[in-house]
Amino acid sequence: MSRKITFLTLFLWLMTVTFPVIAQQKADTTCIFRFVPQKDMFYVPWNGNETELAHLLEYIENNKATILDGKLPLLVDGYCNSKSCEVKNLATAKIRANRVKSELIIRAKIKEENFITHNHATEGDFVTVRLTVPLKETAVTDAEAEARLAAEPTVADRRERQKAEAEKAAQQNTLADTPSETKITTDYHLSLRANLLRWATLTPDLGVEWRICPSWGIAVNGSWTSWTWSDKDHRYALWEVAPEVRYYMGEKKAWYLGALFKAGQFNYKLSETGKQGDLMGGGITAGHQLRLNKALALDFNLGLGYLNADYEKYEVIDGVRVRHGNETKDWWGPINAGVTLVWKLF
Template sequence: MTDIRRILITTVLALVVGSLAAQEKPDTVYTFRFVTDKFYVPFNGNDTELARLEQCVERYRQEILAGNIRVHVDGWCTAGESEADNLAMAKVRSNRVKSELIVRRQLTEACFITRNHSGSGDYVTVRISVPEEEAVARKDEGRQTGQESADTQQPVEEPRETEESRFVAEQIRADSMVVVHPEADVPAETTGTDAEGTSGTDSYTLSLRANLLRWATLTPDLGLEWRITPSWGILVNGSWTSWSWNDKERRYALWEVMPEVRRYMGREKRGYLGAMYKAGGFNYKFSATGKQGDLMGGGICGGYQLRLNKALSLDFNVAVGCLHADYEKYTVLDGVRVRRGTESKNWWGPVNAGVTLVWKIY
């Protein structure tokens, strides 16, 4: 009876330990979540995943640096306006995760194989392929341990699943959408130094603007721009001035309000086309006859933003279209304005120009 019990215990323990060891996979996947265009360690278990990943990298660090084990990084994004937008943000995310391993574990870009994908989720996976022979050796070691324990009739501690044996197969989506700032049409697969670049997109949400050309003509000008998305912006500029000289024989007064809608284009979202509208009033008297009235009109605008630093840019822009002005002519006699008739004019051509200093608030 004792022999039969011993044989049964040996068989059961060998099957259990062998089954657990056989479940160990040579590939281990670590998943990192992204939210609001940012990656930060405590969010949704990123700190735990990073700690697990660091332990695995440290265990095989020499093999990874020697090129015997490759670290596969896959970036995913679904929140962009186009496939190119998704690929660009996926590349930024992949580089963000790789930078943690480069800084923390002194890996190099050559250690990684990077692929970026459009669709499926908003996350990055890191996969480390352990050589097959090492996985087989672990399996044999587990079986041998189970056999020895059974032979000595000692209680066998159930093998614990190691951190690097857990396989995260489910594709995890971010809890909230991200604001995408695409860098370029990024290829779906990059390796080595091709994956080193990071996003150069000129992106912001709110900016304060000042048209330097207007200020040069002693016409204070200020405006605000709100980027609804990286590709679309709404802005409003306003100007006002009032000057007189030669005992009020000369006059220069102006006010204008100019709303505008822009569509930013290009790889870094710096060039743009848009539509503008202008309304205001004026009072010019540079000679014997003055003109005072109202104007309104609009047109098509375009330009380019030149980045100076992280906070400042120069916006070179011009608009062409039509302006309509209704005004009256006058002269000044003994300090009294005397009306000399009314006129209306339509102007086709350039209706606005600017070299605007842009300060990115956030």
């Protein structure tokens, strides 16, 4: 009797090990497609992409009916971190994901609605395609079948759940693809500048700024004017060139510190004595850019530092300029101020 009990126990154990019940299990299949850094072209015969594509097409073909019915979406994630800023990384990741999807749509004869797409400005230069393939079920007991049937949602429940998941995925995808306001403020490389304070004093002022990256920029402003009146007895003329290196700070990269160099020439005669000569100096600048819209901003800035002016004094007698010696002056304090209109070109 004891031998029968032992044999029965061993038999039941073997049945459990040899014939496991596999019900409603799923296996994740992920294929990775590599991209050249900073590029968005999908090169199929490169870096293992052809092999990955062949595997993926086989999985799709084996589950095509389920995919086309919308019950088995393909999860596509585009990645890029080789561009200069987050906005460009997201844009490149989106193009890469779309190129992979286009290849699958053409080759596997599936549709755009069979994909759920997310894009990321992190990790590397690749696109992943993942689908959760259901495994084949083996035999189950009547009790398990009844329990599974009772737990199975109705057709209406499945449709509601699929609709909710699709809406959630679309919302997440939109948030991933849409640059935030913070990103917009840093997404430009070249802009035109005009110091409105200088223009208010009838001194035309124009410049450019090249943003190397979101945190660093190089700006160059130039001014020029030449005015005479009272039969040339009064004169106001100058030219200046002021290159500047800036470091932008904060989440929105709106505040900045900079180093300014200034050089130029001037000719002022607003009273009986005129002054004509050269100026040169430099200092530290600070400012804030107020974003007006995607293309325009106002730049408020102030510079403190040192200026040296080496000039000659003169008088005009009967239309003739009479020189009255040279002077040199040093100045410590404000050397630059501006309310500058910034126009983003690209």
